[in-house]
Each structure stands twice: as structure tokens, then as C-alpha cells.
Amino acid sequence: MESTTVGKVITCKAAVAWGPGEPLVMEKILVDPPQKMEVRIKVLFTSVCHSDLSAWKGENESQRAYPRIFGHEASGIVESVGEGVTGLKEGDHVIPIFNGECGECEYCKCERTNMCRDYGVNPMKKVMIADGKCRFWTKEKREPIFHFLNTSTFSEFTVIESACVVKVDPDFPLNKMTMLSCGVTTGVGAAWKTADVKARSTVAIFGLGSVGLAVAAGAHARGASKIIGVDINPAKFVKAQALGVTDCINPKELETASHEEIKRLTGGGGVDYSFECTGNLAVLREAFLSTHLGWGLTVLLGVHPGPKTLPLHPMELFNGQRITGSVFGGFKGRTQIAGLAEECMRGVVNLDEFISHELPFEKINEAFQLLQGGESLRCLMHL
Template identity: 85%
Template sequence: MSGMENSTAGKVITCKAAVAWGPGEPLVMEEILVDPPQKMEVRIKVLFTSICHTDLSAWKGENESQRAYPRIFGHEASGIVESVGEGVRDMKEGDHVIPIFNGECGECLYCKREGTNMCRDYGVNPMKKVMVSDGESRFRTKETRQPIFHFLNTSTFTEFTVVESSCVVKVDPTFPLQKMTLLSCGVSTGVGAAWNTADVKAGSSVAVFGLGAVGLAVAAGARARGASKIIGVDINPAKFAKARALGITECVNPDELETAAHEEITRLTGGGVDYSFECAGSLTALREAFLSTQLGWGLTVLLGVHPGPNMLPLHPMELFAGKQITGSVFGGFKGKTQIPRFAEECMHGAVNLDEFITHELPFEKINEAFQLLKEGKSLRCLMHL
């Protein structure tokens, strides 16, 4: 890295990026200009990136209020620090890092408080499209110098990106960066929901609605905590083999049932599960997840992204039966202070990260990777830059 740092630090870098020009349009591999990092920013050479369902829904333009083009999507990645801006003290050129969409400044009211991983200025914000320090983008098209918008504090579908230092986590350089990519979002979000948000207990029962990467990360987290029964719910039975490998003990396909999914889960558990997790972004699934929990203490954790205007499918009186419902962002992890330890636990076998990488492609084939996820054929397709 040292040669690259000396030659590029403080300069504009020309590189390739997969640019979105409109909702649902194929990403275009463009030559772009990436400005140097400004105060409290980090410029990263991205080595690996992958696609999450949040990227997919944003690419489709499902929420019109979040549309902004041209834009560089992507929020799961790993790479090496190319240079740092003024004031950055906890990272230096050559460090191995992952960007995180839900940052931690360490100074605000939320960061200083235990029990929450919100951050006033650098928390997840799908509306944000420029940098905090000056309201400008660090990306421009090479030909016309047109600004290109940022996405989810990260923008990883590019060979170089600029990220606020609050949204960059340094990881042990002996850990494989391929696997660390998964901790940027999916695995951290799912495992953390089981460990931090729900605090799943040994011997408990769990239902996971939606068996994508996040749902299976929940299952892996619940298995690591010693849950005795983990029921996976999905309408795509092709996912069941992988689900069982990651900790699901029983699979339920609602389309093949004569009763509602929650009734089948109640039957299987003799009253309902202790914890349910909604990972599908479906109000129907959320309703079923809530109904599938045990009266008196059942907890439902919401992880799915719901871009539409519809509200929770609950009657207020249903909460009088002792059940609870809560949301979880980034698995409840405070990114900069807790993810390095989580990475260490994964490397020591708490979670098998290899199980989540189902495909690998070169960065230039990013549209193929999107199609794999869209068709439900991949958990994570790792792209090499």
C-alpha cells in the first residue's frame, strides 16, 4: 500500500464504479473521479463488495422519496485505507477496514448511552446523499464532472470510496477481508438481532420469517446461543437446505399449509415461540411473526425494510397479552466499538461466515449478481474489485 499512498494521497483518483442512472436500470460501469477525503473522512480502496436486499430495493426505486441519480449504491464491503482526512486519529493508510451504514461518532447523546446504537449525525439515513462536512459529493463523472450521489453512508460499488470516519471500522489485518465484508451489514444485522436485541436464551424457541442472508444470520446467532428449536418460514423451498446448514431445525412453507403459518408454529411449539424475527419486509409476515410468539413473554423483532406507507398490522389491545415488538438496526451493535470484537468471535467459530458466501463474481458482472439476489438464488455474491 505504501507506494499507492504516496502517489495518490491528497489527489483526485480516477477509477471504475457501477453507477445507477435510474430506478431499475442496469448499473453502468463508468470511469469516475473520487476526491480526496476532507476533515474526518477516509478514502478506501475497496477490495470486496456484496449486495444486500436494501441495495436491491433502492436500485428498484421502491421508495420514491429516496430516489436520487446518478448514484453509487452498495453498503457491504471491505478494503484498505488509501488516505485519511484531517482529524482522523484512529485509522491510517494501509489499515484493513469495513464501512458501516450505521455509524458511531462516539460523542453524541446516543453514542454515549448504553442500550442504543443510534448516532445523531451518522446513523442510517436512506435520504442522505452527500457528505456531512460540506454537503457535497466526493464522486463525479469523469467526462462531464457531474456529481454522483452517495448511499447509506458508504457507496461501495466503486473501486475507491470516501466515507466519514464514524462509518469505518478497523479490523484485524490477519482476518480475511473476503469474510469481513459480510460484517458490514447482513451477518452483523442478523446475529446481532439474536444476541443484542432479543438476547436469545439457551433452550428457547425461535421463528425466523424470511430466509435470506439476514434471516439465516439470525438463525446462526440463535444456534450459537443454544436455542433448542429454530423454525424457518419462507415461500421459497429452495432455501431450506442452506437454512438447515445454518441452524434452522424445521422449515415451514406457508404456501403449502392448510392453516396460517402462526397456527402451524403454535402447534409445533405447544403454544408459540419465545422469539420471532421478521426479515422479509412484508406486513403479512410481520403479522404472522407477532402471532406466532408465546402469550405472556413472546418478543417479535423487526428487521425487514418496509418502504411503503402502511402501518403496523396490530391492534393496540394485542399488546396487553404480554407480547412485545421492537425493531433492530445493524443488530444493535455500536459499530466502531463492538464490531471488531464480533469479527474476532466469528473468526473463532461463533458464526461460520463461509456459509453465507454462495457466489463469487468479478466486479464487472455486478448486474449478474443483482439478478442472482433478485431471483432468490444467492445469499451473498462476493464481488472482487
Template identity: 70%
Template structure:
């Protein structure tokens, strides 16, 4: 791992120049990632080049690696979007970030100037919101990565963190407290922020509320942590993997339901357990049948279902419009409704203070060279977050 002093010393040598470094390149869907030398161009106007020190793997990376839909089939590509690092250099016009800053890349950017960013009703951005179709930089429509012989390598989710150096739009770079552990802070780029934010910002879980979480990967367990921090009275976890209950208990889950053990629909079990249904349900599985169960598990009159899972199939929602006349609501959330640049630093401070225990989510640590092993751990359901050190 490079130290801050080493990076400071190298800035004069690399600023404004092409950097050659190691990156994990995906050449085609489902093929093993290849660690190889790539060229990383200097940042252009309103861009930032970062030295990545830690990165981890999310199910969204896994879906892109599989090529699950047309929008994710730009290859060769450098995946990765959960990371932390140190700024190596900045492009023209970047004023809020400087060389040496400790930063987190975010896939859902915030320019601060558009109508979306100025609105309190959304955390989307007109130009830098999450966009799986985007594979090049905004300023010139080109990539900043290339092979040693000049072949372009495409970007991913505004970030591309499976590389020792990466270039991002400054709108997708969040400055954090230099005293924070970069290893832990890397988790805030996606899953943990999305899950906790869904509980805090989207649902606004109140003390004494009842919650049901469908799908207990890192995303669902982050929801549990957020609900626990808000004082939820019952946090019900639903998963077909019984081992999830053990981990879930450490993060605040009070009840566990394995659908395989039931002879009736899950929502009927939850309604009986909670006297009519939970106040909030969270769908973290990316499964439409599960989404229907999550919706029906909420209490009529006021229940709310929040969709967090990614749904790659063309199937439509299995709900009839008249079902909303019972007072139940349903909504989705992007990045837990956090505005990345303005609100994430405060969330990072809360995590430093122990409001959310990030250590609970790091189940494995490996060197970057073993990234394919880390992917396999996620595929097999053995890891929540495997942090890779570059």
C-alpha cells in the same frame, strides 16, 4: 485485486489528489449499472478514503436500485454498503484510523461523542446514523464522486462501495484485525451483523429458547446462525421457497414451514409445534401480513417479535393496541444493535474463531465487472451473498 504493498507504494502518489477509478453507476431506477471511470476526491476533515477490495449486494441495494421510495431516488448514484478494503488516506482530524489499515465500512455510524453514542441504550448516532435521505457528505454538503466531465454522483447509505475507491465519514469506518480475510469480513457491513445481532443483542436469545424466523434470505439465515450459537432448542424457518430448508439446516434450523403447504395460518401451526408459541420471532421479509403472523406466533406473556425486514409501502402495522395486553412485545433493530466502531471488531474476532461461519453465506463469487449478473442472482433468489472482487 490490489495488495497492501501496492497500496502503500501508491499513497504518496494519490494522497490529497483526485483519484480516477472504475465504479458501477446507477443513472436511473431499474436501469443496468454502468461500469465507468469516475473521479473520487480526497477525504476532507474527519473523512477517510478507502480502496475497496471486496463488496457484495444486499436487498437494500436492490430496493434503492428499483427506486422503491422517494428517499432513494437521488441519481446518478453509486450504491453498495457491504464491503471491506484498505485505507488509502485520511482527512484532517482522523486519529483512530491510518493509511494501510484493514477496514469495514458501516452504514450506521458511531461518532463516539454524541448523547446517543454515549448511551448504552442505543446504537444510533445523532449525526451518522443510517439515513437513506443522505446523498452527500456531512462536512460540506457535497459529493466526493463525479463523472469525468464534472457531473456530481451521489452517495448511498454513508458508504457507496460499488467503486474501486470511496470516501466515508470516519464515524462509518471500522478497523479490523489485518489477519482476517477481507472477503469474509465484507459480509459484516450489514446483513450478517444485523441478523446475528438481532438474536444476540436485541432478543438476547438464551440457551433452550425457541425461535421462529420469517423469511430465509441471508438476513434470516444470519438470525438462525446467531440463535444456533446461543443454543436455541428449536429454530423454525418459514419461507415459501422449499429450497431454503436445505441451506437453513446447515445454519441450525431444526424445522421448516412452507405456508403454501398449510390449510391454516402459520401462527397456529407454530403454536401447536411449540406448546403455545415461540419465545422469539424475527420478521425478515418486509411484509406486513408476515409481520402479523410473526407476532401471533410468539408465546403470550413473554413472546418478543423483532422486525428486521425493510417495509417500503405506506401501510401501517396490522396490530390492535389491545393485543399487547397479552404480554407480547414487538421491536425493531438497526444493525443488530451493534455499536459499529466499538463492538464490531469483537464480533469480527468471534467470526474468525468460528462462532459464526461466514463461508456458509457466500454462495457466489464474481469479478466486479459482472455486477449486473450478481444483481440478477439476488433478484431470482439464487444467491445469499455474491461477493464481487474489485
């Protein structure tokens, strides 16, 4: 990294969202130097996640803020650090994380959660904590461009609070590390940490996108005996089976409800664990009903933007079945993701399986369309 940029405003390219559902516009923008407890990163790779897609569509009106730079799955190199930053320096290989870890608050010090009081996931946040201002500006009028999910990676350079930056081994390929910024970590962690899937157990996964397939990879690594994948797109089944899914169900081809077919496949009892990865309440209901009475656990991973509540009667929880949510797979980002990266590099989870397409950054709108059309898992973009 050239030290001539340290402390200076950088001019670079970014994909700017000007309104809900509008094509992203490749713009020349200004990126300020990092302030106290912030890091400026040169982004080398980024990809599109369903959270970017739903935010881009403007599905939740309260989250709308424009112009804005989306993106939260990426990898890159530290260009410079702000005052007070420790453990990170110029030239470090890093990945941004949307769910930060300051290491100092009561949440970070509690082993029972991966939440952080100040730097946890917050879709409403659009400016930096240090001074309540943006670090991105339009080049012509120097008007602010808002941030997204603590990261804003659809830019050649981004400024991120240090609590949301994870240092990784420089020997690990950064293109693969990009997968750990969100989707793979969320799914694998849901299986390993949130559910703590046991060997010889049974699993059902509703929705076979990147997160669902990462759940499958995590459950397979734990030795689950049966992993049932549920999706209305049968084109996903080949990849699912490559990642450990043993049985595939297309609800459109069933004469009965999905949960009834899952119970048939498990001898009548249902699965030990189910994972809902779609953000659909009817699917969440099926996931819950597919679990075994007495001990079944449903893990909610899909993003539900609407105001509707859980499709459960309170008395159903008296049967011993449980339901819980999982954010970032239960991983504490700064202290635990480096270990996950090492396991992936040893082959416990094959990150290559999640990169279905590669495109130059300038074709980001094409990457959005691939994901929206169900044609891609992760489209890796090179900046």
C-alpha cells in the same frame, strides 16, 4: 497502498445507477481526496444486499437521487485519511458500516441504543456532512454523483466519514469480513443483542435470506432448542438447516396459517422469539401471532418502504407480547464489530456459509439478478 495518490483526485471504475431499475453502468469516475473526518478506501470486495436492490428499484420515491453509487457491504484498505481522523491510518484493513458511531453524541454515549445523531443510517442522505458536497464526479463533465447509505461501495475507491469505518485485524480475510458490513451483523446481533436469545428457548424466523439465516446462526450459537424457519422458497431449507434451523415451514404447503403451525410445533404456546426478515406486513402479522402470550418478542428486521402502518390492534400488546425493531443488530459499529469479527474467526458463526456466489466486479448486474431471483445469499464481487 501507493502514497502517490494521497491528496490527489483518483480516477477509477464504479458501477453507476442512472435511474430506477436501469442496469448499472461501469463508468470511469473521479474520486476526491477525503475532507475533514473522512477516509478514502480502496474497496477490495463488495456484495449486494436487499437494501441495495430495493433502492435500485426505486421503491421509495423520496429516496431517489441520480446518478448514484449504491453498495454498503464491503471491505478494503485505507488509502488516505482526512483532517482530524484518529484511530485509522493508511494501510489499515477496514469495513464500512451504514450505521455509524461518532462516539461523542448523546446517542453514542448511551448504552441503550446503537443510534448516532449525525452518522446513523439515513437513506435520504446523498452528500457528505463536512461540506454538503459529493466526493464522486463524472469523468467527462465533472458532474456530481450522489452517495448512498454512508458508504457507496460499488466503486474501486470510496470516501466515507470516519464514524462509518471499522478497523479489523489484518490477519482476518477481508472477503469474509465483507459479510459483517450489514447482513450477518444485523441478523446475529438481532439474536444476541436485540432479543438476547436464551439457551433452550424457541425461535421462529420469517424469511431465510442472509439476515434470517444470520439470525438462525446467532440463535443456534446461543443454544436455542428449536429454531423454526419460514420461507416460500424450499430451496433455502438445506442451507437453513446447516446454520441451525431445526424445522422448516413453507406457507404455500400449509392448510392453516403459519403461526398456527408454529404453535403446533411448540406444543401450543408459540415461540419465545420471532424475527420478521421480509419487509411484508402480512408476514409481520404472522410473526407477531406466532409468539407466546405473556413474554413473546417479535423483532422487525425487514425493510418496509411503503407508508402502511403496523398490522396490530393496540390491545393485543396487553397480552404481554412485544414488538421492536433492530438496526444493524443493535451493535455499536466502531466499538463492537471488531469483537464480533473475532468471534466469527473462532467459528462461533461461519461466515463462509453466507457467500453463495463470487463474481468479478464487472458482472455486478448479474449479481443483482441472482439476488432478485432468490438464487443467492451474498454474491461476493472482487474489485
